Amino acid sequence: MRILVLGGDGYLGWPTSLYLSRRGHDVVVVDNFAKRDWEQEVGVQPLFPVPTLRSRLRAWHELAEIDIPARIGDLQDYRFVESLFSEFEPQAIVHYGEQPSAPYSMIGQPQATLTQVNNVVGNLNVLFAMRDRAPDAHLVKLGTMGEYGTPNIDIEEGFIDIEHNGRSDRLPFPKQPGSLYHLSKVHDSHNIMFACKVWSLRATDLNQGVVYGVETEETGLDDRLATSFHYDDVFGTALNRFCVQAVADHPLTLYGRGNQTRGFLNIVDTLRCVELALLNPAERGEFRVFNQFTEQFSVSQLAGLVKEAAAEMGMNVRIDHLPNPRVEMEDHYYNAKHTKLLDLGLEPHQLSETLIDTMLGKIRRFRERIDTALFAPRATWRPKEYAEPALVAPMASVPSYERPVSRN
């Protein structure tokens, strides 16, 4: 299958590209390194050294004898997107190419605007290019479980049957996203649903849970293939950060009481889910939503698991509760359905002490690279005057970002 992997330089895009290319697909990596710019902007770095995309592709060629072409450009540039489609005539597009951080989107007006414009316009451009150049191709779009928020009812996969005043319909599941980033994904989902209906495109929206993991089978083959693993306040996710904190002998930092419950999945399952979506494409005109996670945990359950695994390795881990920088319910009902990918054959890698051991082991090898100053949350959901100042480090290191949008 000819597949464009948009955002193919990122934490998930890179391993996905290796995984799919190794299984015989013709993969093209597309990226503009915007994520590397955003890392500089907020002053963070991935834990494992990440070579340039060219070097990583050369390493992959050496190790696997596979050539993956790369195209560098911005999805906001429609001529660039069109040129990808004419050059490669993709049969599928795996779209990871978006600003992926909720805290980044909440830093301030410039970052909020950048996030929504970058994500919405890039995605719209992909839809237009599909309409005009590849109407039969299949879009596999990365969304997030965070689009749903935490409603007091079971979360279905994209759509819900509603009975109301004696009539009924199957309607899009109501969305209550929890950050301006999550909102951008909700906007994308609505735009894609419309494009499928009006232009008879086919799309799978993967509402993904929180991903954890340090490596995949392919990236583990060589340090030069390492993926961009973050443990900081902006791009890091809960379990990954906890493991790094444990190794750094730093308390695990829970936001608030830690009863917030979310869906989680192993990075290797992300790759398999994307593959399953590709191998079982949506129909023409179909907008399909899969909830892509394998287990639900509360954040304090996760911290407890890391504490136990670390204890067995002789580390003594403390757990700290920080005032929550986000606005979210800390005690809530959460039951999200996630059967569609299982029905297609997903065999989940459950989170186990063994896995956490492996993560801690690999992180230990890069221990001197850990910067403990990057653990504390800086972006706050409430305006600054409402935030507890002691717990919110100033964003002084964030340069003012020029207005990313202009009509001229």
Added chain:
Amino acid sequence: MRILVLGGDGYLGWPTSLYLSRRGHDVVVVDNFAKRDWEQEVGVQPLFPVPTLRSRLRAWHELAEIDIPARIGDLQDYRFVESLFSEFEPQAIVHYGEQPSAPYSMIGQPQATLTQVNNVVGNLNVLFAMRDRAPDAHLVKLGTMGEYGTPNIDIEEGFIDIEHNGRSDRLPFPKQPGSLYHLSKVHDSHNIMFACKVWSLRATDLNQGVVYGVETEETGLDDRLATSFHYDDVFGTALNRFCVQAVADHPLTLYGRGNQTRGFLNIVDTLRCVELALLNPAERGEFRVFNQFTEQFSVSQLAGLVKEAAAEMGMNVRIDHLPNPRVEMEDHYYNAKHTKLLDLGLEPHQLSETLIDTMLGKIRRFRERIDTALFAPRATWRPKEYAEPALVAPMASVPSYERPVSRN
């Protein structure tokens, strides 16, 4: 009350500014004349001559002895938006300042992107300025009934109580918008809901039906105060276009069978609804949705009413059915609630033959300005190859529009 009217040069923004200023409010008109640019781009003009904003404001000063300040700038420019808030310290913001046309948003990729970026970024900037400069102000935002689409259940006002698997919650009403323009309003609604929750802002989202009418009490005082009335395929709405077609002795052009049912309201009721929202503001932290229309009609019912009224004036009107350029259900259930504004005191001006008479009368005075070439729909929802070519005039007159978004 100190009120910013964003988009105060437009079909609704202008009459609203006159109406509110005449009732003692301190109104500031804000506009960047983007709408006048878009009219040029698609080659259309309002039926009544519309003087420059400066001349209209001078005329209003002469006639009513009221000075309305104007500020010219783009809501996508955050520094401009902030400067409005520091200069005027608004207590309320009436936000009409968006690209308002569904067909415009469907012309192609540049117009789609422009619509979503213009609307989403402008609105986000207003929210950030409220957060930082006027957290107690009340946002009255113009949305559209088209956000809901045509579900097979009753449409509630913004939220719906859902029972599901033995649990229940009150959730945002699912959205199924019918164009990339309608989608931009859905994106806005989600962004505003989030800002109210996280920043404790207050907002009223007016999901407005299709507005008809040639004038209001204030704009009718003098030709120099005329509002920007459109009858063309891009910015015109159904009833307004039918009245102009009747006067021009042109068949009324229905899209498809004409059974599409929508909510409609008189332009004078738009002004009163906005006033009622202002006088009864949302609470801090409250995101409130009103369905703003007074009557439901199918498009062919409307055409029938125009035909009858015209007949009594001696005009013989034909009705033509064009293949529908849009993708929409033509036979569907439609029952949308609209009690919240009535509860606040709205006394609807129902559509009557008398009103249509008045419209036809005023339109007749400007009969030589009617360009019958502007009736036929040009933008099609389906890609061009799916559209019936005979019925879709080429968009040759639409210049290519440079990519409106750039990171540089």
